[in-house]
Amino acid sequence: MSIVARQRDPNLASIGTCDRRVAGSRGRFRVHSKKRITSFDIAELAGVSQATVSRALRGDPSVSEDTRRRVEAAATTLNYxxxxxxxxxxxxxxxxxxxLFFDDPTPDDSHINPFFLSMLGSITQACARQGYDLLISFQELGRDWHADFAESKKADGIILLGYGDYLTHASRLEKLRAKGTRLVSWGAVRPDQPCITIGCDNFSGGRAATEHLLDQGCRRIAFLGDASRHFPEFQERYRGHLQALRTRGIVPDDALQVDAESSQSSGRLALKTLMARAEPFDAIFAASDLIAIGAIGALSEHGIDVPFEVAVAGFDDIPMASYVNPPLTTVQQDTRRAGEMLVDSLLRLIHNEPVASRMLPMKLIVRRSSLWQEVPRAESPREA
Amino acid sequence: MSIVARQRDPNLASIGTCDRRVAGSRGRFRVHSKKRITSFDIAELAGVSQATVSRALRGDPSVSEDTRRRVEAAATTLNYxxxxxxxxxxxxxxxxxxxLFFDDPTPDDSHINPFFLSMLGSITQACARQGYDLLISFQELGRDWHADFAESKKADGIILLGYGDYLTHASRLEKLRAKGTRLVSWGAVRPDQPCITIGCDNFSGGRAATEHLLDQGCRRIAFLGDASRHFPEFQERYRGHLQALRTRGIVPDDALQVDAESSQSSGRLALKTLMARAEPFDAIFAASDLIAIGAIGALSEHGIDVPFEVAVAGFDDIPMASYVNPPLTTVQQDTRRAGEMLVDSLLRLIHNEPVASRMLPMKLIVRRSSLWQEVPRAESPREA
DNA sequence: GACGGACGTGCATACGTATTCATGGATGCT
DNA sequence: AGCATCCATGAATACGTATGCACGTCCGTC
Known part of the structure; x- marks a missing residue:
């Protein structure tokens, strides 16, 4: 920062008094200086005007093939x-x-939610494929994050990524949109979302997970995850969960729902809370894999076997899910596709093409954490 | 892309024929257009010149406190x-x-090496702390990646991240440096590196891991990882491994080294290769956690118990390492610190302050994959 | 042979900010 | 009081590219 201001404004001698140059009149002042190579240099070398250079390099069809080649050659020569x-x-x-990456709830260490890391990877690659650069920024939901990107012209559009409730910040989003900022978000796709949203079908995913647990013979399935409005995705998963229960004629028990954020520690805590309630349960559906993994850890500390005593299912299918012990049954979100869709939608927005929010299908991945295998499950639910 | 060219050049009527404006003469043309708010608008509102606005907002000490406040107020008002x-x-x-992210060796799916993801997180945060934005780009080592960032003035400096050999591309790096591009890399810190490099003490880390395995009573320790020049970090780990062996008077056996890249599939493959050699071994030191995890998977497919029949140690301490079964003994790299150092070094370079390559200490994390616990290890090494 | 295009190119200029230089007024010193 | 300074500000301009417009030039057509 301290040495920032260094360069001078040389070559004031040009011709006029204005910000104007003629192709040929530039070289003279450049001979000895190793300043930046500009389109004027290319123009001179190629024997055309700067304007033509610009057009040629941008692929303007009005430039003749011959000229374009000459310009490109000159550009290559000068490494322009x-x-x-x-x-x-x-x-x-x-x-x-x-x-923009919102990691508000869990600022523990520098560990980013693995699911978002995976999204990040796919978004990065989708951008690369489209020839766009990607500017990354971690943000806390509280602050004036909006001001710094679109408005400062550093980016053509913004992707919002993070669990959480955009509605809370709807007014801010509205303000942004009013200014013409293009943005898309990842999250729960609902009619009241304040901007284009791409998300997975959390409702169906939640339903599928719970149906699977029911198929395994579980009857008292605990839900670990914040079911409040502030986490629309979790809420949707919970709704799916409830619907699955009701369809099978099971009356949901509020005592089996425990709030949790997406982190292992929160999952661990939630399980302890659940156990403290002394409610019997024979399965756990966690609103995210991290929660599930934390819960499994806590279960094993209590000497409770997974899956034989308690079946567990998570959500997200983060890489870790297949490596925990036992491997975690979960609902997979197709992050690759999601990243592509986010980028594509944003680009369409930027190009003023029609776009709509979209919901991606999910896929239940059954692993050992929810399977009896050979051993039959005990007849009655486990007492906590 | 198709709708890119939309805007006109309005307001040509200004005054002179040049790229020049006077503070007051601007507002007239702006009243009805909702064009971008510029420093001229702020100037007008604050009753100063555009130059003063620029200075005030940049914190130039030559601007009086009073004026600065007025300018800032105006800027806030207009949301500038x-x-x-x-x-x-x-x-x-x-x-x-x-x-710049090189993920050359393993382009399988969109899965990024978790270790690099972790680095990415810490680099992002370090940048944020320093008030810099971070532009991310995945690259393949083959292409003309250099041209697009520093030269196009999109970035002040470049961070290179990826396993692999920068030496292979030394000429390219040299060309970059000749142009004044600032860059730092993550990797093996060696005297012949063509640019400032931050890395962990791979040699000591490798030695520590092998010493630990020796302490566990292992005598025939296989090394899984490419020991060639192309992966300097792996090579260093291998050198540490060899030194640990020799210090204990054990003659290294080439048959116990198998090439592997940093991926699970490669680790799995390497283990199968090792088994095919029918060489007895009682431990595995993998050059990365992914390799170790792949190897553990392959071992368990062969019905070989870890750690009782074969002890395993990895390298990196990726998050997954503590969740595999059994939890993986590994050598931890402090990614948080590493990210900070990379960013700090690059900024020092940019500011023309003295910088040197640095090696970060590592820490052995002992987990179950290398421990006998109560059960004693069999006397003789396992036959493959 | 004259005329209407189409095509390719150059000219002039704007994008919005940072910085150099000049200026006028206040201040300090003798 | 007179002069040298310093301070705060304004005026003017460059950074390097993209683009509206105008100007040939070379056709084909009647």
Whole structure:
């Protein structure tokens, strides 16, 4: 920071008094300086005007094939690269998308939720495929995060990523949209979302998980996860869970729902809370894999066997899920597809093409944590 | 892309024929258009010149406190944000760092090496703390990756991240440096590295892991990981491994080294290769956790118990390591610190402050995969 | 042979900010 | 009081590219 201001404004001698140059009149001042190579240099070398260079390199069809080749050759020779700042300034585009990452609830250490990491990977790759750069920023939900990207022209659009409730910040989002900021979010797809949202079918996913547990013979299935409005995704999963129960004629028991955020420690805590209630349960459906993994840890501390005493299912299918012991039954979100859809939707928004929120299908992945295998489950639910 | 060119160049009527404006003469043309708010608008509202606005907002000490307050108030009122493109164009800075991510060896699916994901997280946060943005790009080692960032002024410096050999690309790096590009890399810290490098003490880490296995009574320790020059980090770990053996008077057996890249599938494959050699072994030191996890999987397929028949140690301490069964003994790299150091070093480079490559200490994390616990290990090494 | 296009190119200029230089007024010193 | 300073500010301009417009030039057509 301290040494920032270094360069001078040389070559004031040009010709006019204005910000204007003629192709040929530039070289003279450049001979000895090793300043940046600009489109004027290319123009001179290729024997055309700067304007033509710009057009040629951008693939403007009005440039003849012959000229284009000459320009490209000159550019290669001088190892020229378009100055993105100037280009963006002029074109009012950035060629960049911003990914805002909300990790509000669990700022424990630097550990990012693995599911989001996976999303990050796929978003990055989707951007690359589309020729866009990706600007990443971790944010806390509290602050004035909006101001710094679209408005400062650093990005053409914004992707919002994070569990949580965008509705709480609806007014802020509205303000952004009013300014013409393009944004898409990942989350629960609901009619009242304040912006284009891509998300998985959390409801069906939750239903599928619970149906599977019911199929395994479980009858008292605990739900670990915040079912409040503030976590719409969890709420949807919970709704799916409830519906599955009701369809099978089981009356949901509020005592079997425990709030939890998406972290192992929270899952561990939730399980202890559940046990403290002394409610019998024979299965756990956790609203995220991290919660499930935390719960499994706590169960094993209590000497309770998974899956023989308590079956467990999670949600997300993070990489870790297949490596815990026992491997975790879970509902898989297709992060690759999700990342692609987020980027595609945002680009469509940017290009003023029609876009709609979309819900992606999910897939139940059955692993050992919910399976009896050979050993039959005890007849009555386990007493806590 | 198709609708990119939309806006017109309005307001040509200004005054002169040049790229020049006077503070007051602007508002007239703005009244009806909802164009971008510029520093001229702020200037007008605050009753100062555009130059003063720029200075005030950048914290130039030559602006009086009174004026600064007025300018800031005006900026807040109009919800003004500096246009980064214009600012960067003028100042020749970007306020952005680029993270180039080389995932060459394992392009399987979209799964990024978890260790690098962890690094990514810590680098992102370190950047945020320093007030820099982070541009992320996945690259394949083959191509002309260098051209697109520093040269195009999108980033002030570059961080290189990836297992692999930068030496292979030394000429390219050299070319970059000759152009004044600032870059730092993560990797093996060795005197012949072509650029500032931050890395862990792979040698000591490798030695520590092998010493630990020796302490457990293992005598025929297989090394899974590419020991060639192309993976300097693995090579260093291997060297540490060898040194530990020799110090204890054990003659290394080449038959116990199997090449592997950092992925589970590669680890699985390497183990099968090892078994095919019919060499007895009682422990495995894998050059990365992913390799170790793959190997454990393959071992269990063969009905070989870990750790009772074969002890296993990995490297990296990725999150998954503590959740596999059995939990994996490994050598921990402090990714948080590493990310900070990378960013700090790069910033020092950018600010022309002295910097040196640095090696970070590592820490052996002992978990169950390498421990006998109560059960004593069989006297003779296992026959494959 | 004249005319209407289409095509390819150059000219001039704007994008919004940062910075150099000049200026006028206040301040300090003798 | 007179002069040298310093301070705060304004005026002018460059950063490098993209693009509206105008100007040939080379056709084919009647």
């Amino acid at each position: 690269t378009v100055d993105k700042n100037a280009s963006n300034l002029r074109s009012k585009l950035a060629g960049t998308l911003a990914l | 944000t500096v246009d980064k493109n214009a600012s960067n164009l003028r100042s020749k800075l970007a306020g952005t760092l680029a993270l």
